[in-house]
Amino acid sequence: MIKYCTQCLYPETKPDLHIDAEGVCSACRSYEKRTKINWEDRALDLERILEKYRNRDGSNYDCIVPVSGGKDSTYQVLKVLEFGLNPLCVTGTTCSLSEIGRRNIENLKNLGVDYIEVTTNPIVRRKMNRLCLRTIGDISWPEHVKIFTIPVQVAVKYNVKLIIWGENPQHEYGGPAASQQSNVLDRNWLEEFGGLLGFRVTDFIDQEGIEKRHLIPFTYPSDKELQAVGVTGLFLGYYVPWDGYTNALYAQAYGFETYPNVVEGSLADYENLDNHHMGIHDYFKYLKFGFGRASDIASNHIRRGRLRRADALNLIKRHDGKFPWTYLGKPVEDILSEISVPFDEFIKICDQFTNKRLFECDHDNVLIKDKNLNLTKTNDDNL
Ligand SMILES: [Zn+2]
DSSP: OOOSSEEEEBBBBBBOOOOTTTBBBHHHHHHHHHHTOOOHHHHHHHHHHHHHHHHSSSSSOOOEEOOOOSSHHHHHHHHHHHHOOOOEEEEEEEETTTTHHHHHHHHHTTOOOEEEOOOHHHHHHHHHHHHHHHHHHHHHHHHHHHHHHHHHHHHHHOOOOEEEEOOOTTOOOOOOOGGGGGSOOHHHHHHHHHHHTTGGGGGGSTTOOGGGGGGGGGGGOOHHHHHHHOOEEHHHHTTTTOOOHHHHHHHHTOOOOOSOOOOOTSSSSSSSSBBBBBHHHHHHHHHHHSSOOHHHHHHHHHTTTTTTHHHHHHHHHHHHHOSSSSTTEEEEEHHHHTTTHHHHHHHHHHHOOOOOTTTTTTTTTOOOOOOTOOOOOOOGGOO
């Protein structure tokens, strides 16, 4: 039987999650600790760090802000502007950009910032999406790498020391800018936080005609380059009480547009609105680990007292892990045809990456699916 956290809806199968002797998961424990933080002290720390990196003579930017146009990056930019900083905002164009995603990028620029968008070769990008879907069951691997590489490359090229990231993957860590020992970003940092699933950029070389020269935007700057500029970074989520829902409310007040419906496979209308691949990405998380985007959002709301666990359970049974027939209204066949993966092959890839311990199978160990290709979890009773 798969164990679930007794407070939120996370299963023990979630990577890097630990459920303790009292049945409470590490994400809930981490949130408990956050409620005891003195945010006034943290705000003062942040001001001290920002003052240190502020450009005094107006000859360069104060910081780089990696942005997607989503609720969090809109909030990041607003906060940076409130501090009176002059940021250079940087986007790596997403794999399959939606119209609402583009409108939110335009909205972000109009907050009053300089903005650079780096678009990687779409032919190579689609090959990478296909290869990663087939080999590691993650269509979004190139997306998640370029989020970390492109802003750091721009920092090196523009000679800007400070990068202001958003959410903090480890809540007790302020990022290199706050560290006494080493305040320079390096490759270890990417490997620790990037979630690269053991796949390396160099693994693409010689596959489907991909050469080293095609992978420049996906390659982290060398330690020498980083040290020459002194590139460092901080997580805003360490210094302010970060909450996606609050960020969405804040961003909306400044023109950020939400989706007219609950996003497919989700419980919200305010996040993951820019990339049509996200439905497939989140569906594979469900197939591998038995929880999807709806569980993430529901658990987040439970921890913050906005949703009762029993109600959240009803909602995830309704929305979590449904076959991704559309994402932001775009049919899965169209999304797959852009990366030249036939629908039949997609179904085979799904089955190949499905953890059969988590879903009901027939006597021949074949996954049982309903007419909409949805699976049934084996041990919902344990939730
Ligand atoms: Zn929990």
